[in-house]
Amino acid sequence: MRVALFGGSFDPPHAGHVALASAAADAFALDLVLVAPVGKQPLKLGIQSESFADRMAMVGLACAGDPRLVASDLDRPRADGAPNFTVDTLETMRREFPEAELFALIGADAYLGMEHWKEPARLFELAQWIVATRPGFVLAPLGIAPAGRVHWLETVHVDVSATGVRERLHQGLDCEGLIPSSVLEYIDSHRLYR
């Protein structure tokens, strides 16, 4: 079984996230992609986001169109209030899927910052990383990545960001096509991003 972690803030999940996850599942024959909102992002401490419960609910809706994608609370807020480190999340995944081949999905922008994450060397031991193109960013190899543990996914060309979506929602602008319609309905009915 080939199982991938796709972690993110998902504040909110948008068309770029869905495209990346489905394209990765196609290209790398993934059986399961765990789309996991992060409870407390270690490098975004102090930044206000919608609640974990709302982000989980929106990710669930965003995953509904592709049976290989499943919303996961693997990276939920920790009881001790500490940040969620991906190295710990992947260790948990390895315990939950002891027989599986593990992958992790990431966009080109986030990949460029991985040198600043906790235990980068261990991150490449625990999973093979699938790095997707993102408009405005280059797919550049990192010195810290061992040979054979990183794969490029060059078929994702969706110029959408959560920041841009939040700004449009805040201004009351139309977001059709930028986020799944079910997610947009959730945002409207729960009065998020006002």
Ligand SMILES: Nc1ncnc2c1ncn2[C@@H]1O[C@H](COP(=O)(O)OP(=O)(O)OP(=O)(O)O)[C@@H](O)[C@H]1O
């Ligand atoms: N349009 C996109 N194309 C490719 N990868 C993306 C795209 N949007 C997000 N990603 C990737 O998805 C993961 C989660 O991203 P995140 O939830 O932070 O969305 P974002 O659009 O980057 O948000 P923000 O604008 O708030 O920084 C990261 O690995 C990121 O690189």
Ligand SMILES: O=C(O)c1ccc[n+]([C@@H]2O[C@H](COP(=O)([O-])O)[C@@H](O)[C@H]2O)c1
């Ligand atoms: O483990 C770390 O040190 C670490 C530092 C920064 C970000 N991450 C993870 O990177 C993923 C993408 O984060 P973001 O905020 O760009 O969506 C998400 O799963 C975060 O938990 C992980």
